[in-house]
Amino acid sequence: MTLIAHLTELRNRIAKALLALVVVTAVCFWWYEHGLGEFIRAPYCGLPEDLRFTNGDRSECGLLITNVLGGVFIRLKVAFLAGAVLSSPFWLYQLWAFVTPGLKKNEKRYGIAFVAVSSTLFGLGAALAYISLSAGLELLLGLAGSGTVIALTAQDYIGFAISLLIAFGVSFEVPLIAVALNLVGVLSYDVLRRSRRWIFFLTIVFAAFVTPTQDPFTMLVMAGPMIVLFELAIQVARFVDRRRARRDALAHFHDLGDDEASPLDTRPSPLDAPVDSSPSPRG
Template sequence: MTLLEHLYELRHRVAVISLALTVGGIIGWIWFTTRIAGLPTLESLLRDPYCSIPAEQRFPSTPCVLIQQQPFEAFMIQLKVGLGAGAALVSPVWLYQIWAFITPGLYAKERKFARIFVFSASFLFIVGTALAYLVIPAGLSVLVSFAGSFYLTALTGASYVSFVLTMLIVFGVSFEMPLVVVMLNRIGVLTYAKLSKWRRGIIFALFVFAAVATPGTDPVGMVVLALALTVLFEFALQICRVHDKRKAKRDESSQWAHLSPDEAAPLDLGPAAVETPAPAPVASVEPRRTEPPEPPRNRYDDAT
């Protein structure tokens, strides 16, 4: 394909993705306040962690509602959540469009590897967001418990939704860490020996990252995220160990495995090698000089 044809295809893919995101946003907008296929509304899913706070520590105690401080705050929350939920619903469409644009330039092995990478990344992100949703109620309860009976918790809709969405994104993106480690090991950037040597420092860095990345200084979220990342790192470390072990076996079976990249390969002069003697030099032969034939003689010449 020419450059212009690539640009036309890119324009087509972007148009399809934009249309899919628009349709998904409309569905998410409707789903925010309306039950679809028997599923709870997005509004109730977002509000349930807040409603888990004890009624005596929540303002107002009944009913369980959030506070709107600015005009159109509820509208922007519904739009933001609807677009996010719609993008997740139509993710197979825009992921396929990205895949269809990239895959013609990949080899068969690279396509298989990329397919595994996309599937693993999607699965890990979903697991991370699900864990975050389970952790949010416990984290809010712990945070509110510090107030005691002296304070009442009155969260605004914007701040609360921002806290929930940030928790979901932080957990989902953080769960991609083991996949990145495995990918770097596959391409030879990180080896199992290095990762095993740096294990303590990496685990400490994971705890620091969890403390910094978790919004609201939530102690429950920090600990859960740090422990989950540690378990995932150990799992990725074992995958790297198996990969490096198999790679070492393949290298040992290779004929030139012991050679460094800058060392020349030795000649094969074993018994199986048959040396052919060099051909003897051919002596140069000078062309024979021939005398021109004598002209025929007749009897008149003899008489003369």
């Protein structure tokens, strides 16, 4: 393909991904009043009464809006995040479909697995962030101590929750990158094995910088599963490299199709020196 053809295909892939994102976001914008908004507010509403705004009624759970367009932007943020997550299988497939033509036949088989695993990991990361959100809020807001009145604005809470969900979701994708690089032959198991300690250390540093709360509880909640996923990625790389080594040992031309000729050297080889079979003279 020419450069223009590549750019045209990239434009078409991006357009399809954006169209899917816009459609799903529109559906989530309507869904906000039918359960999505309550789902987002649930971790905050589960806090003790002294850590949330009740307006005199203990059964209430409210977030403050301090400007006219605050409610619109909140709804758009939540709808966009939900749309990005729910449409991720489609736009991840578009990304992989653009990269696939430059890969070998055996590398293309990982497309469906890549989309499925990456979507699952992002969902698991976001789910873990949602589960730990209430505990993190209770820890952070409880540090304010007595004599303070806590009333979070909707902008602050929604922004904090979205940042946490995205941070956890993206962080769970990082070990998958190591597996993908190993599958295409860029990163070997030996390199990962020798760098295991550094990987675990940098994972903790990464979690400390990425988590929006900057508290040890959230950092450990993110770093712990990431370390487990990285160890799993190392073991996957070990299995892949062993299988690749066995396959290379059995067949030297495994990348060729059944109807392709093997690259044999057709040049004539030199003949062995003639052996002198005449009887040796007796002296």
